Amino acid sequence: MTFDYRSSVSIGELCIYSSALIIGIFLAARPGFGRNWGWFYLILFCLARIIGPAMQLSTLHGSPRASIYEGYAILNNVAISPLELVILGTLNRLLDSIHKTYNTFLRTFMLQIIQVVVVLGLILGVVGGVRAGNSFEEGNASGQHVFHPGPLGKAGSILLISCYVAIVIITALLSIFKSHLEAGETRLLLAVVLSLPFLLVRLIYTGFSTFSYNPKFNILDGDTTIFLCVALIEELIIVIIFEVTWLTLRRQVKEQHNKARRQIDSSNGSDPTQPKRGKSTGQIALGFAKATIFGHLVMLFVNRSHARSGVEMQARRA
Structure with missing residues (x-):
């Protein structure tokens, strides 16, 4: 195969998500981020967006196996599930923050149920993609790169779409109690709200690629411009929203820590507005x-x- 438009897009993905992966690992390793287990899934998503394009680029050399195309198609189809898990992790943190000062009818187990359904959709998408590889091998022998998810793959997509509806409902309910969020946590809710429209557009592309036989939405040899504008750019915007939000949130957490420390110093009788002096000569001696x-x-x-x-x-x- 020759170097084409889609290969250029794959190279762009490798460069962008390699940087996003480094930022994600950096943020996940910083103190104060342990409450948000969604970062683990963001790192997984970045890995999927690195491995998938690498598979696509490997098809440019020699005679690639059908399993390479199969893996590339599966990673593109199920990549939406880690993004939903990232949002669920953020909603879980927001719910914990609200419950510190106000008890709502929303419970953590509700988010856990949605999380289980998302994971189930991910599993069905992978298993359905593997089974769909048999029909892809027949098409590959005729010179066409066609990949149509089977019943299991379609069931997985339905579950992911249903989970998106549940996430929207939970987000709307949490917004009612946003006044009870801790200082700085409101920006996390804003990040979730901003990411939902882009996630919806990405799910629309998943629906067309899964349930439609339109060649423009073929996950392998479909229209690259549509794939770029309706799927990849939306995913990237979601990743940027969360990473930028968490970078600013870290600064807010540090400011709160310094404020609490000043309050402790003032309660001990020291003046927090005065700069700390160095040790006297007697103390050193x-x-x-x-x-x-x-x-x-x-x-x-x-x-x-x-x-x-x-x-x-x-x-x-x-």
């Missing part, structure tokens, strides 16, 4: 003395003298 044997003996004698003075003072008061 005292620290040096404690580090020597002679210093330990002197400090032991001083401590005993203070203890005797305290006992004498208590005896006089009695």
Whole structure:
């Protein structure tokens, strides 16, 4: 095969999602992000968007196996599920934040049920894609690259579409209680709301590629411009929304930590507005003395003298 338009798009995916993967790992490793298990799925999505284009580019050399096309098609079809899991992870964090100050009728197990359905849709998409590879091999022998998901693949897509509807409902209900969110968490809700329209467009493309026999939506040799504008760009916008939001959220978390620390300092009697001074000469000398044997003996004698003075003072008061 020759280098074509789709191969150029694949190279762009490799470059962009390699950077997104590094940012995702960096953010997931930072303190304060452990409550959002959705980052694990964002990293998986970036990996899928790296492995898939790599498979497509590998078809340019020699006579590629049908399994390469099959893997590329499966990764494109099921890539929507990690994005839904990212949103569910963010909604889970928002729900925990609300429940710290206000008890709602929404419960974590509701999100967990949706998560299980998304994972089930992912499994059905993979199994259905593997079974659809048999019909692809026959088409490949005739020189055509055609991939039509079977009943299991279609069932997986239906589950993912149904989960999107459930995510929209949960997001709308959480928005009612947004006034009870912790400071800085509102931007996470905004990130979810902004990502939902792009996720809807991506699901529309999934629906056409799964249930339609229109060659323009063929996941392998379909119209590359449609694939780029209706699927890939939407996915990238969602990733950018969440990564940028979490970068700014980290700054907000740090500011809250500093504010809490200042409040603790002020409650201890120190002035938080005054800059911290360096150690005095006496403190430095005292620290040096404690580090020597002679210093330990002197400090032991001083401590005993203070203890005797305290006992004498208590005896006089009695």
